[in-house]
Amino acid sequence: MIGGNGWLGSALASAVLDAGFVKPQDLSLSYRSQRPHRFDEAFWTSDNQALADRSDVVVLCVRPADWRDLNVDMKGKLLVSVMAGIPLDPLSDRHRTDCVVRSLPHAAVEIRQSYTPWIATPGVSEEARIFVRALFEACGVQDEVHSETDMDYFTGLSGSGPAFPALLADAMMRDALSRGIPVAIARRAVNTLIIGAGRLMEMHETCPSEIVQTFLDYRGTTAVAIEAMRAAGFETAIACGLTAAFEKSMSLGDVPKQL
Numbered sequence: 001m002i003g004g005n006g007w008l009g010s011a012l013a014s015a016v017l018d019a020g021f022v023k024p025q026d027l028s029l030s031y032r033s034q035r036p037h038r039f040d041e042a043f044w045t046s047d048n049q050a051l052a053d054r055s056d057v058v059v060l061c062v063r064p065a066d067w068r069d070l071n072v073d074m075k076g077k078l079l080v081s082v083m084a085g086i087p088l089d090p091l092s093d094r095h096r097t098d099c100v101v102r103s104l105p106h107a108a109v110e111i112r113q114s115y116t117p118w119i120a121t122p123g124v125s126e127e128a129r130i131f132v133r134a135l136f137e138a139c140g141v142q143d144e145v146h147s148e149t150d151m152d153y154f155t156g157l158s159g160s161g162p163a164f165p166a167l168l169a170d171a172m173m174r175d176a177l178s179r180g181i182p183v184a185i186a187r188r189a190v191n192t193l194i195i196g197a198g199r200l201m202e203m204h205e206t207c208p209s210e211i212v213q214t215f216l217d218y219r220g221t222t223a224v225a226i227e228a229m230r231a232a233g234f235e236t237a238i239a240c241g242l243t244a245a246f247e248k249s250m251s252l253g254d255v256p257k258q259l
């Protein structure tokens with residue numbers, strides 16, 4: 001794992017170790033400045049080429065801006081990138097391998113609840129695809145998708161996704177505070193609500209639109225709230241946010257052909 005000391009890199013490392021998917025002695029991680037004091041049984045290095053040379057699979061966990069200075073030969077290796085916005089072709093060109101997976105886990109890898117869409121170059125064998133599915137299943141739920149445009153869209157929808165329920169919760173808390181509810185009570189009410197709503201959705205596996213419709217059909221206070229939120233542009237705001245993330249992801253993909 002190149003960048004294995006970062007937020008996502010270390011969450012991925014914990015997930016695959018906890019799942020027993022990789023033994024600590026088979027895991028190599030790289031850092032940039034100081035050797036981290038975690039995953040002590042794994043191999044740590046600041047030499048990314050040395051890491052690639054001793055690995056069959058290289059997971060690239062640096063930020064897109066840092067990747068621009070990273071020139072590591074991965075010929076014959078499976079490269080799995082978790083970087084937002086960087087398409088398959090520049091990854092393949094830069095690292096000299098035909099076996100490339102572009103993926104996008106999200107912050108809930110930390111609790112093994114990530115949703116991870118991924119796409120692979122034709123050079124990735126079925127055996128390697130089975131490996132990739134198992135890797136991301138150790139982190140939550142995964143789907144292989146078939147277009148890089150979908151990957152750019154998922155950058156906003158799920159990659160950035162953990163921020164959005166937090167945004168909703170923050171807006172609800174602000175409203176509660178403006179009405180004089182004490183902060184500790186408002187926080188408890190809102191946090192419990194978001195967690196409980198997620199668990200109910202998990203338990204019933206219903207489509208969100210069915211949940212909304214059930215509340216609308218009930219014709220109570222919730223229906224009035226939903227209608228007022230929609231009239232104020234709730235869905236337009238969501239669509240604008242997801243479009244902005246999609247466009248940002250596409251812009252990250254403007255990579256010079258050769259370094």
Ligand SMILES: NC(=O)c1ccc[n+]([C@@H]2O[C@H](COP(=O)([O-])OP(=O)(O)OC[C@H]3O[C@@H](n4cnc5c(N)ncnc54)[C@H](OP(=O)(O)O)[C@@H]3O)[C@@H](O)[C@H]2O)c1
Nearest residue numbers: 003005006007008031032061062063064066083084106107
């Ligand atoms: N965090 C998320 O929720 C999330 C979600 C989806 C996708 N991603 C993608 O995951 C990638 C990592 O994100 P992050 O949030 O984990 O960022 P991060 O916390 O900044 O981690 C990046 C790590 O890479 C290290 N690094 C940079 N250049 C390096 C090099 N040349 N050699 C070795 N290590 C190097 C950094 O070291 P220093 O400590 O020295 O800077 C840092 O530890 C990004 O490309 C992002 O698009 C993240």
